[in-house]
Amino acid sequence: MDGRAIYAISKKEFMDNWRNKWIIAVSAIFLLLTLVISYFGSMGAGGVGWRDIDATIGGMITLVTLLVPIIGLMLGYATIVGEKEKGSLELMLSYPVERIEILTGKLFGLGAVMAAATFIGFGVAGIIIALNVKGVQWGNYMVFVLASILLGFVFISIAMLFSAIFKKRSAAMGGAVFLWFLFEMIWNVVIAGVLTAQYGIEKLTDPNFMAPSWYYVASLINPVKAYSALVSLSISSVNELAGNIPSFVNVPFNLAILLSWMAGTFALTWYIFNKKDL
Amino acid sequence: MGIVEIKGLTKDYEGVRAVDNLSLEIEKGEIFALLGPNGAGKTTTIKSMLGLIFPTAGEIKINGFDVLKEGKKAKENIGYLPERVAFYDNLTAIQTMEFYAELRGADRKECIELLMDVGLDGEMDKKVGNYSKGMMQRLGLAQAMIGNPSLLILDEPTGGLDPRGSWQIRQKIKELNENGTTIFLSSHILSEVQEVSSRVAILNHGKLIEVDTLDNLGKKLDLQPTLVIELQRPSQSILSRVKQVKGVDSAELSGNVIKVRCNPRVKTNIINAIENEGGKILDFRTVEPSLEEVFLKFTEGD
Numbered sequence: 420m421d422g423r424a425i426y427a428i429s430k431k432e433f434m435d436n437w438r439n440k441w442i443i444a445v446s447a448i449f450l451l452l453t454l455v456i457s458y459f460g461s462m463g464a465g466g467v468g469w470r471d472i473d474a475t476i477g478g479m480i481t482l483v484t485l486l487v488p489i490i491g492l493m494l495g496y497a498t499i500v501g502e503k504e505k506g507s508l509e510l511m512l513s514y515p516v517e518r519i520e521i522l523t524g525k526l527f528g529l530g531a532v533m534a535a536a537t538f539i540g541f542g543v544a545g546i547i548i549a550l551n552v553k554g555v556q557w558g559n560y561m562v563f564v565l566a567s568i569l570l571g572f573v574f575i576s577i578a579m580l581f582s583a584i585f586k587k588r589s590a591a592m593g594g595a596v597f598l599w600f601l602f603e604m605i606w607n608v609v610i611a612g613v614l615t616a617q618y619g620i621e622k623l624t625d626p627n628f629m630a631p632s633w634y635y636v637a638s639l640i641n642p643v644k645a646y647s648a649l650v651s652l653s654i655s656s657v658n659e660l661a662g663n664i665p666s667f668v669n670v671p672f673n674l675a676i677l678l679s680w681m682a683g684t685f686a687l688t689w690y691i692f693n694k695k696d697l
Numbered sequence: 698m699g700i701v702e703i704k705g706l707t708k709d710y711e712g713v714r715a716v717d718n719l720s721l722e723i724e725k726g727e728i729f730a731l732l733g734p735n736g737a738g739k740t741t742t743i744k745s746m747l748g749l750i751f752p753t754a755g756e757i758k759i760n761g762f763d764v765l766k767e768g769k770k771a772k773e774n775i776g777y778l779p780e781r782v783a784f785y786d787n788l789t790a791i792q793t794m795e796f797y798a799e800l801r802g803a804d805r806k807e808c809i810e811l812l813m814d815v816g817l818d819g820e821m822d823k824k825v826g827n828y829s830k831g832m833m834q835r836l837g838l839a840q841a842m843i844g845n846p847s848l849l850i851l852d853e854p855t856g857g858l859d860p861r862g863s864w865q866i867r868q869k870i871k872e873l874n875e876n877g878t879t880i881f882l883s884s885h886i887l888s889e890v891q892e893v894s895s896r897v898a899i900l901n902h903g904k905l906i907e908v909d910t911l912d913n914l915g916k917k918l919d920l921q922p923t924l925v926i927e928l929q930r931p932s933q934s935i936l937s938r939v940k941q942v943k944g945v946d947s948a949e950l951s952g953n954v955i956k957v958r959c960n961p962r963v964k965t966n967i968i969n970a971i972e973n974e975g976g977k978i979l980d981f982r983t984v985e986p987s988l989e990e991v992f993l994k995f996t997e998g999d
Binding site for chain 2: 430507512696
């Protein structure tokens with residue numbers, strides 16, 4: 420494995436998304452929504468106006484958990500199956516390039532697209548907010564932006580796995596859409612259902628109720644949840660986690676979940692792609 | 698040691714044997730053609746040579762490197778033109794070339810020269826998505842030539858092209874070969890292989906039927922050349938006189954041309970016979986047996 424091919428492939432993936440205006444479009448969406456959240460987020464509490472960065476981050480977590488996974492999935496689902504269907508993958512692999520280099524190049528390139536859009540969108544929004552409020556915690560904001568990028572990498576990696584497994588682009592897209600629903604809705608509903616079945620609704624509404632450890636583990640295996648937990652635990656003024664949380668649910672725990680998702684799906688993609696006839 | 702060594706290559710696709718125990722050796726500097734009908738296993742063989750698919754059995758070495766174990770080194774000196782050449786529609790020709798040059802680690806300056814070389818001078822900044830089939834094929838060839846590889850693998854290089862387009866590709870193949878590039882090509886278009894290749898392997902139902910030079914293949918089958926003789930004033934008496942010459946298989950008259958299939962050693966006797974009968978020869982040439990005939994003979998009865 421060497422850097423040349425990885426660089427060439429990452430650059431191509433990045434430039435493709437630069438030329439087709441994806442990066443700019445996603446940046447603009449991030450920028451706009453962040454400003455809306457910051458300015459109108461306090462509407463319920465009477466009147467509008469710029470909120471500080473920490474308060475804005477609280478509102479942005481929901482935005483990121485919905486948008487970043489779908490952007491990551493859209494970036495990655497066709498990257499292998501699409502090129503295979505078209506025939507360009509075959510040509511690429513006829514060059515002195517290893518399959519792992521193609522996968523690495525694609526992950527880095529698509530991840531850079533996500534990172535660029537996040538940095539531009541949230542960066543410009545941060546500057547605009549900073550011009551209007553005092554005492555901006557840039558460190559916290561940076562943690563939030565980096566965590567969001569990591570979530571993007573996780574979903575690009577998952578999408579690439581789908582792209583390597585499925586024989587048809589449309590099937591990979593179906594898989595990606597399903598996955599989004601799974602992590603955004605189905606997962607939480609199922610786990611909450613099991614919890615309710617075990618303890619009954621009355622016990623759950625008791626303010627002193629402490630959920631069992633398995634509930635936290637099962638819930639946080641969902642990368643979307645691990646992300647919001649990670650941001651909540653890193654930035655003290657943000658609290659997305661309700662109730663008494665067990666001590667093992669800390670920053671390294673959630674970070675490890677996200678990194679495992681990325682590394683695990685990437686390794687699996689490699690394993691599958693490495694055996695594939697093109 | 699050949700530039701390509703294929704030993705016992707076998708590939709099954711879900712129980713169907715696409716290539717069956719194929720062994721081939723390609724020497725440096727030759728134009729080697731893999732010939733066979735569609736589905737004979739040509740593309741499977743080529744894809745195995747590039748490590749795109751994994752053989753069920755057998756091994757392939759290119760420049761001495763095992764394609765699967767040392768894929769990167771094996772592929773360092775190969776240019777490849779796939780049967781169904783596909784690029785990225787959103788890139789221009791020059792952007793496409795620069796991407797592949799980067800993948801190969803070749804000088805980007807080569808790209809413009811190569812595009813000019815295949816006659817795409819005026820189309821470099823056009824998006825590949827708007828290219829015609831012929832332009833795609835020429836871009837495909839330019840791409841394969843990046844880094845001046847010592848081996849070019851061309852899968853049906855003239856497939857789907859008009860006669861002029863395929864003539865241009867054949868000229869290019871010959872020119873590259875003259876400059877020292879070994880060429881491995883596949884085709885089901887017999888006349889094209891005949892025009893360029895020095896050696897031919899005939900493949901049918903995944904099995905190697907024969908591999909030899911075109912001349913030898915003709916001899917082995919005892920296919921006779923055809924003499925095409927143009928006469929000033931042909932007549933039936935000349936024709937019947939020619940038919941009587943020993944060694945003549947058949948003769949026919951069309952217009953003022955007599956076509957004679959015969960043992961090549963009796964050429965002089967035929968000329969004498971015509972002149973004795975009062976015929977005046979305007980033109981005389983020998984047409985070697987077409988590969989079509991070679992091919993039909995080899996694959997018939999399968």
